[in-house]
Amino acid sequence: MRKVNIRKAIEERTKADPAVWAREDLQAWWTAVTSGTSPHKRAALRDRLKASELLGRSQAVFTDNVAHSGKVTLEQALTASREEGADV
Numbered sequence: 001m002r003k004v005n006i007r008k009a010i011e012e013r014t015k016a017d018p019a020v021w022a023r024e025d026l027q028a029w030w031t032a033v034t035s036g037t038s039p040h041k042r043a044a045l046r047d048r049l050k051a052s053e054l055l056g057r058s059q060a061v062f063t064d065n066v067a068h069s070g071k072v073t074l075e076q077a078l079t080a081s082r083e084e085g086a087d088v
Helices: 004-016 023-035 045-058 074-083
Strands: none
Touching: 023 045
8 A cells, every 4th residue: 555644544443443354364264264174164165165256356366467568559559449349
């Protein structure tokens, strides 16, 4: 986070209220639910799958990193948009 005051407020809230979990706490909990370790051995499969999805999202597992030089000519952009069926 770039805004220091927001980060500090979140940290203070997390320390002051035990019901507010830090990112690491959430990830540990999702991991426990997904793996079926105690006390979450009785979690339904759908709950374990959802936990694994949330864990993956929190770790940016489902994002594609695409390198792009940023150099696109107007002609290339128009051609690409026409190929996709967009009205230009």
